[in-house]
Amino acid sequence: MFKLDASLPTALVVQIVGHVKALIDTQKLRAGAKLPSIRSFAETHGVSVSTVIDAYDRLVAEGYLVPRQNTGFYVRGFPQRASANVAGGAPDVRFDSLWMLHKSWENGAAGLNPGCGWLPEKWMDDDSLRRNLRAVSNQAGELLTGYGAPQGYLPLRRKIADLLHEHEVYAPPEQLLLTTGASHALGLLAQYLVKPGETVFVDEPGYSILLFHLQRFGANVVGVPWTPQGPNLAVLETLLQQHRPRALFTNPRLQNPTGASCSAATAHKLLQLAERHDFVVVEDDIYAELDPSARRSLASMDQLNRVVYVNSFSKTICASLRVGYIAGHPDLIDDLTQFKMMTGLTSCGLTERATYQILTEGRHRKHLKTLRERLHAAQQATRQQLADAGLELFSPDATPGMFVWARHPAHDDAAALSNEALNAGIFLAPGHLFFHDHRPSPWLRFNVGYSDDARLFEFLARA
Numbered sequence: 001m002f003k004l005d006a007s008l009p010t011a012l013v014v015q016i017v018g019h020v021k022a023l024i025d026t027q028k029l030r031a032g033a034k035l036p037s038i039r040s041f042a043e044t045h046g047v048s049v050s051t052v053i054d055a056y057d058r059l060v061a062e063g064y065l066v067p068r069q070n071t072g073f074y075v076r077g078f079p080q081r082a083s084a085n086v087a088g089g090a091p092d093v094r095f096d097s098l099w100m101l102h103k104s105w106e107n108g109a110a111g112l113n114p115g116c117g118w119l120p121e122k123w124m125d126d127d128s129l130r131r132n133l134r135a136v137s138n139q140a141g142e143l144l145t146g147y148g149a150p151q152g153y154l155p156l157r158r159k160i161a162d163l164l165h166e167h168e169v170y171a172p173p174e175q176l177l178l179t180t181g182a183s184h185a186l187g188l189l190a191q192y193l194v195k196p197g198e199t200v201f202v203d204e205p206g207y208s209i210l211l212f213h214l215q216r217f218g219a220n221v222v223g224v225p226w227t228p229q230g231p232n233l234a235v236l237e238t239l240l241q242q243h244r245p246r247a248l249f250t251n252p253r254l255q256n257p258t259g260a261s262c263s264a265a266t267a268h269k270l271l272q273l274a275e276r277h278d279f280v281v282v283e284d285d286i287y288a289e290l291d292p293s294a295r296r297s298l299a300s301m302d303q304l305n306r307v308v309y310v311n312s313f314s315k316t317i318c319a320s321l322r323v324g325y326i327a328g329h330p331d332l333i334d335d336l337t338q339f340k341m342m343t344g345l346t347s348c349g350l351t352e353r354a355t356y357q358i359l360t361e362g363r364h365r366k367h368l369k370t371l372r373e374r375l376h377a378a379q380q381a382t383r384q385q386l387a388d389a390g391l392e393l394f395s396p397d398a399t400p401g402m403f404v405w406a407r408h409p410a411h412d413d414a415a416a417l418s419n420e421a422l423n424a425g426i427f428l429a430p431g432h433l434f435f436h437d438h439r440p441s442p443w444l445r446f447n448v449g450y451s452d453d454a455r456l457f458e459f460l461a462r463a
Helices: 012-025 038-045 049-061 097-105 126-137 154-166 181-193 208-216 233-242 264-277 298-302 330-344 349-360 364-388 414-423 454-462
Strands: 065-068 072-075 176-179 199-204 220-227 247-250 280-284 307-312 324-327 403-407 443-447
Touching (some): 012 049, 038 049, 049 065, 049 072, 126 349, 154 176, 154 324, 154 349, 176 330, 181 208, 181 247, 181 280, 181 330, 208 220, 233 264, 247 264, 264 280, 280 298, 298 307, 364 403, 364 454
Parallel strands (some): 199 247, 247 280, 280 307
Antiparallel strands (some): 307 324, 403 443
């Protein structure tokens, strides 16, 4: 079938797996073909039986082979997939939030991905991640096989309480609930706080997955327009004369997608309105550690009386760890803990311990400083290049975070421009994704961490 080379640094098991996969992918081994028996393969290639067993087991696990009892191993049949391309280029796609997530995570979805919502892998401290994952895996006990604690790993909750205290939010570990990322936290809160038919206010534009959660649970979603200084208070006061919202979900710092932040004056007025009109404020502060300023959170002004605080480590440590948290009133956290158990038992103790290891080893603060510096430089460069390409910027001044919100003067609906970009191998995030009613919008969200390729700005200038 092929030759193995024991002198190579690549293990023999890996060589076998790679060769067999290549034969199947090129259809030199077709669906239903039987592979040599384990003993026959070992004799033919001069390797041990255990090596062949290991290789075949890996190929089964990856879905290339199917074992049949007493008869051997066979090539698995793969259903034919329709080609993603059609004559004349990419299909006309009406972007939606779940389609965007799926495609932007899919390998090879686009050559350039300035519309994505995470930081580049190369910006993360992967050495620290690897080292601390190894350290956690070596810990004894039920860690590798048991469930996590319902409220989350206690040492990590204590560490988060210390971090919040530094930012003038006073929440003991008992007032913290760990979640599987911020999206999980927002989903829990949406389902717990809002009954079908109740009115909820949201940032407009705002976080697309949150909008999906609220609509899925039957909420009457009402958008509060955003300005470069935060929510438009005049419009908010008018809306409060028309509606009695159960809650306002807001992302007041380095907001997704606009990149703007709520000014101190706006934040104080917002909390006064919440008190006067008796609604809960859910503060999504996921970009807090990317902000070099001393800007105060709504939670620090309110001390978790009316504000429920959400954050995560996906933007600063690693998105794949999926560790977030909710800080709130003790009664709320007790109820949410029960609700979390009913909907998903516990969050992952392994990733929570790894996050704790990273936060306490001493390198994380330096890593955050480096992230902020890179974002600052990328913000300046992206804003300048977008302006040079003829786009209008939402905020007059550079912001410290990940996003720039901009519009192309030649397009009233950025969805059409985004479809055109797909033909050029560029994945954009059109504005209608960030409105609860998906209305046509001329705006686009640009991630500064992925907006450093000249092809993007050449395309925008031509469009």
